[in-house]
Amino acid sequence: MNFEISDNPLDKISSDGLLVFAFQGEGEDSLPQTLSAFKTLDKKLSGLLSKTVKIDEFLGKRGEILRLYSPEKILSPRIFILGLGKKKEFRLDDLRRSIGSFTKSSRKKITSVALILPSEDELSEKTEKISQAVGEGFLLGGYEFSKYRSKEKKSEKKLEAIIISSEKRNKEALKKGFDRAETFAQATVLARDLVNEQAYIATPSYLANLAVDIAKKDPKHIKCRVYDREEAEKMGMNAFLGVARGAETPPKFIVLEYAPDKKNSEKLAIVGKGITFDSGGINVKTGEHMVDMKMDMSGAAVVLSVFSVISDIKPKTSVLGIIAATPNLISGKSIVPGDVVKALNEKTIEILNTDAEGRVTMADSLSFAVREKATKIIDLATLTGAVMVALGDNIAGLFSNNDGLSEEIKKAAEEAGEKVWELPLEKDYKELNKSSVADIANIPNTRYGGAITGALFLQEFIGKIPWSHLDIAGPAFSSKGSDISEKGGTGFGVRTILNLLT
Structure with a gap:
């Protein structure tokens, strides 16, 4: 699995899908609290994400995934909205595990995904720690012990390319976090x-x-x-x-x-x-x-x-x-x-x-x-x-x-x-x-x-x-x-x- 840091905004990156995040709403059935990347993309799509979240009753629970197809003006054909659970209960491991859940559910379906990491202010964590948690989620969630399975049963597709849009993020901190994730996951x-x-x-x-x-x-x-x-x-x-x-x-x-x-x-x-x-x-x-x-x-x-x-x-x-x-x-x-x-x-x-x-x-x-x-x-x-x-x-x-x-x-x-x-x-x-x-x-x-x-x-x-x-x-x-x-x-x-x- 490769991690690539891109200068392009999310909607200008070509991948099999875009990934954005949302916290669970505080009320039992309240709408999720969306993060900045969600809001930016939603604005460019004239509120499509917000409408879909409401119609599909997406709550933003940890590991919950909402999938939709992108309009033609977005280079990536799919958009994934991933829940992180309640913000007041959030720990960095929730991000790691949500990413892991997404990775496991994406087997045989996509080979690449693009995302913007939640910011330091949104998670009250340093960028390096955030990128390490994301990297570990992808790498550990993608693990399979398949050496004894027949070729016919092996996954046809594997998530291999993770593209990170670096918008207003410290590139050096991003890289350090992903490097550390690769070492720990290895x-x-x-x-x-x-x-x-x-x-x-x-x-x-x-x-x-x-x-x-x-x-x-x-x-x-x-x-x-x-x-x-x-x-x-x-x-x-x-x-x-x-x-x-x-x-x-x-x-x-x-x-x-x-x-x-x-x-x-x-x-x-x-x-x-x-x-x-x-x-x-x-x-x-x-x-x-x-x-x-x-x-x-x-x-x-x-x-x-x-x-x-x-x-x-x-x-x-x-x-x-x-x-x-x-x-x-x-x-x-x-x-x-x-x-x-x-x-x-x-x-x-x-x-x-x-x-x-x-x-x-x-x-x-x-x-x-x-x-x-x-x-x-x-x-x-x-x-x-x-x-x-x-x-x-x-x-x-x-x-x-x-x-x-x-x-x-x-x-x-x-x-x-x-x-x-x-x-x-x-x-x-x-x-x-x-x-x-x-x-x-x-x-x-x-x-x-x-x-x-x-x-x-x-x-x-x-x-x-x-x-x-x-x-x-x-x-x-x-x-x-x-x-x-x-x-x-x-x-x-x-x-x-x-x-x-x-």
């Missing part, structure tokens, strides 16, 4: 592709090879280390390797490190859960709960995707990416309930349920981050179903031992339009993770508070380092799709982390 799309790929393809070795390729593109700033089973065993990663025992597929412990041009004492570790397929192990999942379990490496996908563009965003701090990659499968060698494994930090873990394997692998990943002298740690993991019971499937659970870090994440997530909600690290609940034979058990002795006890388990492996845990079990994978994503992997967390780094 990373998000990679994460989606990784999650949507077959587990047979997206193996630990596949992820490790991708990490190596990412490092090769910028050897000055990015280094990659990949540890195989034997090397991980020598290091003492017996928690990770315990989970890996049941699979013939070789496990890989993947480390990426970014170093800025100027040395910095700060080192942020981003740890991603990398279970490439989760059968549940000996505590096997039911069919309905296993069908989407290729998505259990969504955290790892975030880490790899962030590093795929990290040289473009050039963070000023050192960044460490850590992934313990393995499937959780069943064989005669599989870990079983009652087994005890020792993590890298020498804490012992009693395995009471093999389907709580992610936290066991993360124990070694987090311990490694501490060993590598990270000054801050953020982990992303599809850790618990309990967080979905608490927050639904669109909101990630945020846990943190550091208020400053959690506030940074909330701000970055808000800007990305990725919803997070902070939950407590309740100290009294630590008792629930106690084991009678080891330092800690991998599941609590109660069915309640599972998201919290999962986070408390992870906290045992980070020492006193500022740390935040994002339980992305809900929003990492969509069962029905959204305005800016198809059914499947969403790439949740990528844009939040990128915002945090810039």
Whole structure:
């Protein structure tokens, strides 16, 4: 998809359609509040847009689209009016999602569209932020994972050209916003592709090879280390390797490190859960709960995707990416309930349920981050179903031992339009993770508070380092799709982390 900035007014641009915006009216059935581009075009068309809005009872709800054909004096044959929802409730993500909805609805119909961005005064946002939201809406809304579809089922047309009329807009700010959108969307799309790929393809070795390729593109700033089973065993990663025992597929412990041009004492570790397929192990999942379990490496996908563009965003701090990659499968060698494994930090873990394997692998990943002298740690993991019971499937659970870090994440997530909600690290609940034979058990002795006890388990492996845990079990994978994503992997967390780094 290409973004082109034009000096021509909207009615003098040739495309498959013109796009203008309107806010929803304040009353239940009141007319929408139109924006300046709508009013300018409406005046040139002798009130055609206003009349059509009234006749068709267009309200301007978020994502609502009104289509009409243009008179001959307009070069583009169609006009689209896109609703942004109520102005008093408006957030920049409403623009992103409305554009995404428009893009999805335009598949197979148009290949180009022209528009004027809403102004800074109309949205109370900077032009660069507005153009980034618009760009992300087009790029993310246009995403399809179609590599396994037959040619006959692929879209005949694709929206490829976005022409922006620059009327009274800062061209440099427009370009910066669209460039940033392309970087953020590129990373998000990679994460989606990784999650949507077959587990047979997206193996630990596949992820490790991708990490190596990412490092090769910028050897000055990015280094990659990949540890195989034997090397991980020598290091003492017996928690990770315990989970890996049941699979013939070789496990890989993947480390990426970014170093800025100027040395910095700060080192942020981003740890991603990398279970490439989760059968549940000996505590096997039911069919309905296993069908989407290729998505259990969504955290790892975030880490790899962030590093795929990290040289473009050039963070000023050192960044460490850590992934313990393995499937959780069943064989005669599989870990079983009652087994005890020792993590890298020498804490012992009693395995009471093999389907709580992610936290066991993360124990070694987090311990490694501490060993590598990270000054801050953020982990992303599809850790618990309990967080979905608490927050639904669109909101990630945020846990943190550091208020400053959690506030940074909330701000970055808000800007990305990725919803997070902070939950407590309740100290009294630590008792629930106690084991009678080891330092800690991998599941609590109660069915309640599972998201919290999962986070408390992870906290045992980070020492006193500022740390935040994002339980992305809900929003990492969509069962029905959204305005800016198809059914499947969403790439949740990528844009939040990128915002945090810039």
